[in-house]
Amino acid sequence: MKNNHQIYLSVKDYSVSGEEFQLIPNAKYGYLETTPQPSLDNLASYYESEDYISHTDSKRNLFEKAYHTIRNISLKRxxxxxxxxxxxxxxxLDIGCGTGAFLKIAKNNAWKVYGIEPNEKARSIANKSCNDSVFNTEKLESLENESFDVITLWHVLEHLPDLQSQMSTFKRLLKPNGTLVIAVPNFKSYDALYYKNFWAAFDVPRHLWHFSKESISNLFNDENMKVEKTVPMVFDAFYVSLLSEKYKRKAMSLVRAFFVGLRSNIKAKRSGEYSSLIYVIKNSKN
Incomplete structure (x- = not known):
């Protein structure tokens, strides 16, 4: 249910199309919804950019090299x-696994890994290191009920169409005492409030939904699942601030981005409103 009389922000797609979208608050759950949302047929066209780092393992410049260095630290965590x-x-099960970096490190540490990745190029890269255990999205329908101990979505939930259906699928695939791990940006963080419509983590229209701590709890309560704890992703404030500087000032200001990211993390120590958060969500045995 949307409140069509209220627009939270109007935001431009800085990465691909240059089009403008509105963020509309959802009155029931508290998340923001990108409006209008691209049709399923057109959605893939908004990902057609050489700069979409999660779909490549390239290290062409300092920015991409820094991304992969931080990613390796994050993978261990x-x-x-x-x-x-x-x-x-x-x-x-890692949904939206990209090139399979997380699956690879988990497999090397005795996990039985499965992945879902809609991008054909990324899926091909992932399968080279994951013994062909990464599949297209359609595979979700044929996976056995209550078959996974852990399901992870690392900055993926915000990309998925038909949110309610997706959540029912997670519930179906998790074991009764299984754990769902979701990482998403937080539109109530300091860096989000500072950059406003230039905040890179809005990333419209690839991000269809924009979450806060309250909205995640509200959503999963409806599935009889409970947020057990949150874990901050402190690097995200710096990475997102750097991109936001590029959108706002047409240049990447390392110094300004560093101080905005630092201030965001310092403020979040008290408020809990980090730029991105990992939610550890427990399934109900009932």
Whole structure:
């Protein structure tokens, strides 16, 4: 249910199309919805950019090299997180796995890994290191009920059409005591409020939904699933601020972006409103 009388922000697609979209608050759950949303047939065209880093392993410039360095640190932290769960078979499904970096490190640490990735190029790269265990989106329908100890979505939920249907699928695939791990940007963070319509993590229209802590809890309460804890992603404030500077001032100001990201993280220590958050969500046994 949307409140069509209220526009939170108007935001431009700086990456691909240059088109403008509105962010409309959802009155029931509290997230923001990108409006209008591209049709399923047209959505893929908004990802057709050489700069979409998650679909490539290239390191063509300093920015991409920095991205991959930080990603390697983050991968180790993500592995430590899922290893902390009480998992029976260590069976993992990573939805939107990109080029398979997280699946690879999990596989090398005794996890039975499966991935879903709609991008053909990224999926091909992932399958080279994951023993052909990465599939197209349609595979979700044929996966067995209650078959995974852990399901992860690292900056993926905001991209998925038909949000309610997706959440029902996660619920179906998780074991009764399984864990869902979701990382998404937080539009109530300091850097989001500072950059406003230039905030890079809005990334319209590829990001169809924009979440806060309250909206994630509200959404999953409806599926009888509970947010057990949140984990900050402190690097995101710097990365997002750097891109936001590019959109706002037509240049990447490293110094200004660093101080905005630093201030965002300092403020978040008290408020909990980090630029991005990982949500650890427990399935109900009922």
């Amino acid at each position: 993500k592995l430590k997180l899922i290893n902390s769960f009480n998992s029976e078979e260590k069976k993992l």
